[in-house]
Amino acid sequence: MDPLPALADRAARAGLFLSGIAPLRPEDGMPPRFRSVALLSPQEPDFWPLFRASPEAQDGQPDPLDRWSRRVIGRIACALGLKAVFPFGGPPYRPFLAWALRSGRCWSSPATLLVHETAGLWISFRGGILLGTEAPPVAARRPCDGCPAPCLAACPPRALTASGYDLPACHAFLDSPPGQACMTQGCRVRAACPVGASRRMPDQSAFHMRAFHA
Numbered sequence: 001m002d003p004l005p006a007l008a009d010r011a012a013r014a015g016l017f018l019s020g021i022a023p024l025r026p027e028d029g030m031p032p033r034f035r036s037v038a039l040l041s042p043q044e045p046d047f048w049p050l051f052r053a054s055p056e057a058q059d060g061q062p063d064p065l066d067r068w069s070r071r072v073i074g075r076i077a078c079a080l081g082l083k084a085v086f087p088f089g090g091p092p093y094r095p096f097l098a099w100a101l102r103s104g105r106c107w108s109s110p111a112t113l114l115v116h117e118t119a120g121l122w123i124s125f126r127g128g129i130l131l132g133t134e135a136p137p138v139a140a141r142r143p144c145d146g147c148p149a150p151c152l153a154a155c156p157p158r159a160l161t162a163s164g165y166d167l168p169a170c171h172a173f174l175d176s177p178p179g180q181a182c183m184t185q186g187c188r189v190r191a192a193c194p195v196g197a198s199r200r201m202p203d204q205s206a207f208h209m210r211a212f213h214a
């Protein structure tokens with residue numbers, strides 16, 4: 001029985017969507033009975049209000065989003081008799097970047113960030129669910145093809161370009177007065193992508209920026 005319809009339905013009710021399915025390889029280190037992994041990502045704008053109303057978001061304890069992800073995605077996997085995996089909590093860390101690229105729905109963008117066919121540069125992964133079925137064929141188009149690439153000129157300190165990511169320059173800018181706009185509204189490079197543009201709420205961006213620039 002195909003688990004994907006039930007998985008997609010349960011994910012949607014949790015504010016998540018099935019952002020790709022990647023075939024597993026021996027080097028991934030997953031149990032051999034599993035053949036692929038379904039990647040789960042925030043479905044904007046539904047995801048953030050659901051998370052903010054959760055016990056994890058309100059209990060004042062560390063890592064609320066990771067704890068929410070473990071509970072919610074873990075329950076989805078358990079209900080379907082499958083196994084959940086997460087991009088945090090390692091080592092060992094699960095190869096989510098490799099899985100995303102392998103899914104056929106994500107690519108490297110001109111600014112080197114991962115870009116998704118519908119979520120653009122806002123793509124992120126809250127977890128994955130291992131499947132005993134093969135990954136289905138994909139016919140997706142890289143959204144950067146034919147795009148004028150506004151992401152390349154969007155970073156004020158030029159920390160994120162086609163040449164790579166200058167992490168110290170990024171953090172130094174975020175410590176400056178002009179960088180406070182990025183801290184409250186999110187990364188301008190991600191926001192410049194016309195795919196998935198303006199889908200993330202300001203307080204959601206601020207939450208992630210605080211975690212990044214702790």
